[in-house]
Structures are given as C-alpha cells and as structure tokens.
Amino acid sequence: MKKILSSLLLIVGLQATSAYSQEATVPAFATIFQFSTAEQASVVAAMSAFAQSECRKSMPTAIRVMAESWNGTEAPTHSVIFNFTDAKSITETFGKMQQCRAAGNLMAVLKEHTQPVSQLLLRTLHTGGDYTKDTTYVVWQTNVTDEATYVAAYKKLMEAQEKAGLVKGAYGLWRIQGGADSNVTHMAFSGAKDLETLLENGTPSKAFAEFQKKVGGIRTVYRTNVNFVVADL
Structure with missing residues (x-):
C-alpha cells in the first residue's frame, strides 16, 4: 500500500506542473492515474478540496477527472489526467507534494475509497x-x-x-x-x-x-x- 500511495503522490505531483495556461492545447507530457471506485462523490469532493488548497494553488497545474463510461471489460471506473510542460517540472512539483498537508488528506480518502489500477507516463x-x-x-x-x-x-x-x-x-x-x-x-x-x-x-x-x-x-x-x-x- 505504501508503494501505491507513493506512486499516487508522484502522479499528483506530475500534474501540478501543467497548467501554465488552460487555453493551451495538450501539454508535452501527461500522466494518467486509473482507479476503480463505487464512491465517486467522495473521491471528487476530496480532489476538489485539494484543488482549493494553498499548496495546490502554488503549483502551475490542471487536473482533469474522467469517468470511464464505456471501456468494455477494463477495471477502471475513473482516470485522472495530469499534464505538465517539461521534465524539470516533475521534480519541482513532486517535492511540493511531499510537503503538502492537503495532498495527505487526499491520499487518505483515496486509500479508503479507491482501488488503484494503473499509472501511465505519456509523451505527446x-x-x-x-x-x-x-x-x-x-x-x-x-x-x-x-x-x-x-x-x-x-x-x-x-x-x-x-x-x-x-x-x-x-x-x-x-x-x-x-x-x-x-x-x-x-x-x-x-x-x-x-x-x-x-x-x-x-x-x-x-x-x-x-x-x-x-x-x-x-x-x-x-x-x-x-x-x-x-x-x-
């Protein structure tokens, strides 16, 4: 479980680098965290609370939560897409996430209400x-x-x-x-x-x-x- 939570911290950290501009097209890199849950409302509420936190606001980021509505026999019910503009941002934002209380609160909710399925690092x-x-x-x-x-x-x-x-x-x-x-x-x-x-x-x-x-x-x-x-x- 510790490994799973560490992976999720990294994923959220990666996302925190991408939103220099919401009007821009898809950034150069993306990370997708997929999970299954029967508690969408609780999970989205926790993510929204994190998004409103001061540590989150200090990170140039855009977070998009997706519902996997038609995905055949695949296990994930949701995906969270994290975008970032360059590799340097990965280290910067991951460091911030490790010191963010709001991120810890989010991890606790995800641990209780989700089952991690996969993590992907993508290059556009x-x-x-x-x-x-x-x-x-x-x-x-x-x-x-x-x-x-x-x-x-x-x-x-x-x-x-x-x-x-x-x-x-x-x-x-x-x-x-x-x-x-x-x-x-x-x-x-x-x-x-x-x-x-x-x-x-x-x-x-x-x-x-x-x-x-x-x-x-x-x-x-x-x-x-x-x-x-x-x-x-």
Whole structure:
C-alpha cells in the first residue's frame, strides 16, 4: 500500500506542473492515474478540496477527472489526467507534494475509497485543438511497431480531417513512456463538446480509409473507449 500511495503522490505531483495556461492545447507530457471506485462523490469532493488548497494553488497545474463510461471489460471506473510542460517540472512539483498537508488528506480518502489500477507516463507526439472545450472523448489503445511511419501518417490524416471540417475537438497521439506493456505502446484520443457531436459522423472519410491502409501493418488497436469529463480541478 505504501508503494501505491507513493506512486499516487508522484502522479499528483506530475500534474501540478501543467497548467501554465488552460487555453493551451495538450501539454508535452501527461500522466494518467486509473482507479476503480463505487464512491465517486467522495473521491471528487476530496480532489476538489485539494484543488482549493494553498499548496495546490502554488503549483502551475490542471487536473482533469474522467469517468470511464464505456471501456468494455477494463477495471477502471475513473482516470485522472495530469499534464505538465517539461521534465524539470516533475521534480519541482513532486517535492511540493511531499510537503503538502492537503495532498495527505487526499491520499487518505483515496486509500479508503479507491482501488488503484494503473499509472501511465505519456509523451505527446502530435496534438491539436483545445482540450478544455471538450466534455467527451474516444480513446484508442494501440500497439505501434514503426513509430516514425505511424506519426507521419497520423499527422497527414489529421491535417486532411481538419481541412474537411471533420475535427470537432481536441485530438492527440501519445507514446506510453512509462507503464507500457507488450500490447499497448501508444494511445490516441479525439474529443468533442458533447456525445452527440462525437457520434454525429459515423462514415469514415477517404483520408481515414487511406490512413487505415497505410498503418494496417504497423498498428494494432487493442481497445476503443469512450469517456466523459467529470471535473476540471
């Protein structure tokens, strides 16, 4: 349990570095902490209390809590996304978290009401749009064997999708820097202002068909999830 709580402290510390600007797009790095809980109200309340604390306010941070609404057989019920702008911020904010009483109070609530599932450290490879305007996302968990070719194809796809007016929110491609397994090495996401907008276009575009053909031999999609924003803290 001590190891789990230490990991969570690090995760929250990582998040505390990212919010130099809420109008910016997805930062260069992100950490996702996933857990299962039957006590969403208690957990979100504890996170909100931490977000209002003075030590939290001293950290340049943005915290987003997500509900994993459609995630198949996966165990997590929620994800907390922590963004930060550079690696230096990791050390800085983790140090602050270790001395923060409000963080300790949050840890106590999480210990009581959640079951940790996973922690991921992500590096952004390509992104666009303003994630602060989105409330729902599709997330693809994938295995990529040729990153350079895949990133080039992804950039070409999103450029074509934007030109055609098919992009309705923020999007991005992450490499799993820490926490990857033999299956999932990369994650991609696409957001929208609401579920109706996310689902309104069910017909693949020509650009998407070309993308699928291009990456068919180097990418395997293991899971496609849909999640919702619970709170920005």
